[in-house]
Amino acid sequence: MxxxxxxxxxxxxxxxxxxxxxxxxxxxxxxxxxxxxxxxxxxxxxxxxxxxxxxxxxxxxxxxxxxxxxxxxxxxxxxxxxxxxxxxxxxxxxxxxxxxxxxxxEIACHARGANYMVGPSVKTILDMGGQDCKVIRCDEKGKVQNFIMNDKCAAGTGRGMEVIADALGVPIEDIGRRSFEIDEEPPPVSNVCTVFAKSEATGLLKAGWSVNRVLASYCAAMAERVSSLIERMSVEPDFFITGGIAKNEGVVRRIERIIGIEAVRLPADTVLDPxxxxxxxxxxxxxxxxxxxxxxxxxx
Amino acid sequence: MIANYGYQDGSGEYYITIDTDRCIECEGRWCVGACPQSLFVIEADDYDDEVATIAEGARKKLKEKCAACKPAGGHESLPCIDACRPGAISHSW
Missing domain, CATH: 3.30.420.40 (ATPase, nucleotide binding domain)
Structure with a gap:
């Protein structure tokens, strides 16, 4: 069978x-x-x-x-x-x-949605979508003041994470947790391009890396790429992350580490979903x- | 909102920036008549505010449309920036 x-x-x-x-x-x-x-x-x-x-x-x-x-x-x-x-x-x-x-x-809508979820204190929003990511600055009413988005390439976005999940045989919802089950933080993979990252990940496995170490390396690379976008805009707290990747702690915590600002988390008992x-x-x-x-x- | 319209080529990035929050109270809409290429139009944004924007059909042609107003064209100042009394328009070149 x-x-x-x-x-x-x-x-x-x-x-x-x-x-x-x-x-x-x-x-x-x-x-x-x-x-x-x-x-x-x-x-x-x-x-x-x-x-x-x-x-x-x-x-x-x-x-x-x-x-x-x-x-x-x-x-x-x-x-x-x-x-x-x-x-x-x-x-x-x-x-x-x-x-x-x-x-x-979606830029105006994410800002307004984030304002509803977090309140008027939210000033910077990172929307990590399936094939793009945007950094949005908004006022206390959730009105967009400025935004920046990645270029045409979908590298380091949600779809890339799906491809890595499949390539490594790890359920996508476990990636964040497993990326911290390592002895030491590895260097980020050199390329977050969805195609090259997949071949680099399999190459690292062949070189003896554990699956968790490769996951950590990919999460770190994704966080680095997004953080450079965030830093171009400059972050004003409160900082909130929307989109599917907001649920991946492996990426979120590494972004926080790089930019030095903690993202707002929704309460554990909330019905809201970023x-x-x-x-x-x-x-x-x-x-x-x-x-x-x-x-x-x-x-x- | 800060809206950027532009392009990138081998020599760098070029963009027109419109601070639409400054457009809202503008009564003259002077930019519309000032641009020799008629690039500026007034449209409702996502918040239903009437603001200046670059005409949809021209957004991918700025390389050609704005060429005459670049410094090489002999302009000391740009007609759209000069015309915009609220100071909403700026350029990267």
Whole structure:
């Protein structure tokens, strides 16, 4: 019998809903859909309060990924798309969300989502996405003041981490923890390019490195690359990390070590997930835009 | 927001910077008429503020469009910067 292929890169898809809210009693149901290059999220708000979210993998078709994310968030709530009054699309595929009332850049949405999650003290946000990363400076209202993003190459981003997980046969959610199970911090791999890092990692294994040491070396290289981007912008605390890599302590703690500033962690018992920051920001924009429309029509 | 529009070539990085927070209160929109290549347009940003931006179709043609205003073109000062009274526009060249 052929051996079952294990997908080490596959991260847990997440669905959450606040069962204490009866959305039927809400006047404004709004949604934000973040269609990224690797993952898609949908967040639903009921009168501006977080009601439900779903985080899933982006497929080959952006409109289908947007629908899948939204359907997942609505599942079990007896809610249909018609019940949602305003939808904002964001992310790499934001112009391909067919049911969106408006598209807003992920830069603005991540800043707004981070502001909701952390509060007005957050001033610098690092969004570590599937195929890019951005450093965003925002004011106390979550409005973007400045931002910088990596160049065209996807080296040292979420997709690169997935490739390393598969190459080394380590579940992606274990990488952060295992990267600290070493005797001594190794030098970073010389190249975070997804293709070259994979061959370098296998080369290091052949040279006698342990898997954990290679993981530490890759996490360190990713942290170094991102830190150079952060330092170009300069960090003003509070500093918060969004996107999937925010959940990889192996990268986060090494970034903190390099830049000398600790990133804000969400409380352990929170329902919030740094990966939904973009969709959450989009949903907050949707709520504000719906209120603006309602006010305009009431005045007309 | 600080918005940069530009390009990179063998001789370096060149970009126009617009501080859109300074645009919001601008009543004259002088940059729109000042640019010889009509690069500046006024559009609503993500926050629904009407701010100056580089026209979508021109963003990848700045190398050619801005060439005449570079120092080699004999300009002592740049028409867009001179026209912008709120001081929102700056250049890297």
């Amino acid at each position: 052929p051996e079952e292929t294990k997908e080490f890169w596959r991260w847990s898809e997440k669905v959450w809903r606040d069962e204490s809210i009866d959305w039927r009693g809400s006047r404004a149901i709004t949604a934000g859909i973040d269609v990224g290059s690797v993952s898609s999220q949908a967040v639903i708000l009921a009168d501006g309060r977080l009601y439900a979210y779903h985080s899933t993998r982006t497929g080959s078709n952006s409109p289908d990924s947007a629908r899948k994310a939204l359907n997942g968030a609505m599942a079990g709530a007896d809610m249909s798309q018609e019940d949602i009054r305003y939808v904002v699309g964001t992310g790499y595929g934001r112009v391909n969300v067919p049911f969106a009332n408006r598209a807003i850049t 990966q939904i920051a973009g969709a959450l920001g989009a949903a907050l924009f949707a709520h504000a835009l719906l209120k603006k429309e309602q006010k305009a029509s009431a005045q007309a």
